[in-house]
Amino acid sequence: NVGIGTTSPSQKLDIAGNINLQDTNSTSTGVIYKDGVAFIHNFSHPTGDGAKPNGYNTFIGKNAGNFTMGKDANHSYEASYNTAIGVSSLYKNTIGFYDTAIGVNSLSNNTTGHHNTAQGALSLNVNTIGYYNTALGYATLWKNTTGHHNTAVGLDSLLFNIIGNYNTAVGAVSGHGIENSSNIVGNSLFGYSAGYSLQTGANYNTLLGYAAGDNIKTGAKNIIIGYNVDAPDENGSNQLNIGNVIYSDDMTTGKIGIGTPSPQANLHISSGTSGDATVIIEADTDNDEQPKTFFKTRWWYNRRSVWFSR
Numbered sequence: 001n002v003g004i005g006t007t008s009p010s011q012k013l014d015i016a017g018n019i020n021l022q023d024t025n026s027t028s029t030g031v032i033y034k035d036g037v038a039f040i041h042n043f044s045h046p047t048g049d050g051a052k053p054n055g056y057n058t059f060i061g062k063n064a065g066n067f068t069m070g071k072d073a074n075h076s077y078e079a080s081y082n083t084a085i086g087v088s089s090l091y092k093n094t095i096g097f098y099d100t101a102i103g104v105n106s107l108s109n110n111t112t113g114h115h116n117t118a119q120g121a122l123s124l125n126v127n128t129i130g131y132y133n134t135a136l137g138y139a140t141l142w143k144n145t146t147g148h149h150n151t152a153v154g155l156d157s158l159l160f161n162i163i164g165n166y167n168t169a170v171g172a173v174s175g176h177g178i179e180n181s182s183n184i185v186g187n188s189l190f191g192y193s194a195g196y197s198l199q200t201g202a203n204y205n206t207l208l209g210y211a212a213g214d215n216i217k218t219g220a221k222n223i224i225i226g227y228n229v230d231a232p233d234e235n236g237s238n239q240l241n242i243g244n245v246i247y248s249d250d251m252t253t254g255k256i257g258i259g260t261p262s263p264q265a266n267l268h269i270s271s272g273t274s275g276d277a278t279v280i281i282e283a284d285t286d287n288d289e290q291p292k293t294f295f296k297t298r299w300w301y302n303r304r305s306v307w308f309s310r
Contacts, residue, residue: 023055027067037062045070045079054080061104063088070095086121103138137172143179154192169195189213197234223251232261 003009005016024030024041032040043065044055054076059065064086070079073095081098084090089101091108098115101107105125106118116133118124123135125142132149135141140152143160150167152158157169160177164184169175174189176196185203189195194207196214203220207213213224215234222231226243233239233249240248240256247261257263260270269279 024067034062038064038067041065041067043067043069045073047071048073048076048078050074051076051078053078056080057082057084059084059090061086061089063091065090066093069093089118147183157189221251 001009001012001014003014006014021030024043025046027038030041031038039062040060042055042057042059044053044057046052048070049072051073053070053073057065057080061084064084073079077097078095079093079097082090082093082096084101086101086103086106088108089103089106090099090110092111093099094111096110096113099107099110099113100117102119103123104121106120106123107116107127108125110116110124110127112129113127114131116124116127116131118135120135120137120140122139122142123137124133124144127133127141127144128146130144130147133141133144133147134151136153137155137157139156139159140154141150141158141161143162144150146163147161148165150158150161150165151169152175153170154174155172156176157171157173158167158175158177160179160182161167161175162183166186167175167184169189171190171192171194173196174191174194175184175187175198177184178197178199181199183200184198187195187198187202187204188206190207191209191212193211193214194209195205195216197217198205199217201218201220202216205213205216205220205222208225209227209229211228212226213222213231215230216222218235219231219233219239220237222237222239224231224241229241229244231239231241232247236249238251240246240251245258247257247263248255249262254266255263255268256266257268257270259272260268
């Protein structure tokens, strides 16, 4: 055993005191290696191209970061302010900045993408130039390449989104998608498996609940709310389904159905069973002679009773 600052070393190298490492500007300066592979460093390119990078990077893990990023930097913020923890995280970064990658192969293919946060193995793994993305969980936004302003939280959420933007998916496998056919835009998905089957063209949907709208493929601008509630038409748009009770097959018409998925009027109420009552109006039980509900006819209405007139 060898001791530095101690006469009683307990390990092969025992240091009593501090270790000072210079900032990393090459493979031979300020780098801690493990089995011959760079393990800890804070590389910042010493010159850049048009500007010297500011640095302030932190890389922990085998092959986290690299020793060439910043060579093409034209602005001092490029290839700077990055944090990568995990094997091969931010491995291919060139001028990306303000990126945070935590987990094996997180953001490992990122080149110029910036302001991304990836936490979880394979999160944002394929991303190259996408920016302002947040991926939390294993393989979240895994296939994203150029997509931006996406937020994915939960195992495999937005897994196959490639170039889609402005999506929010919270819940395991929410917005999972179909490989090579899931470039979606502006969706809000909340709940396990919500919007699971969304494909290219399925944009601006709002799906809330366990497996809500998981049947939708190319439909757009749908609102689906409730446990395991589906859209009436998997490829339809502007549909509404709340708890399999309140519907609209085309919200642009302003027609809403209660108990019927195909309303024929602005408010269409149906029991679905012949002979059953569909509307109940409570009596004026407090005797103040002020109606709680009334129907106005073409010419007049009575405040104490309901009248119908032609």
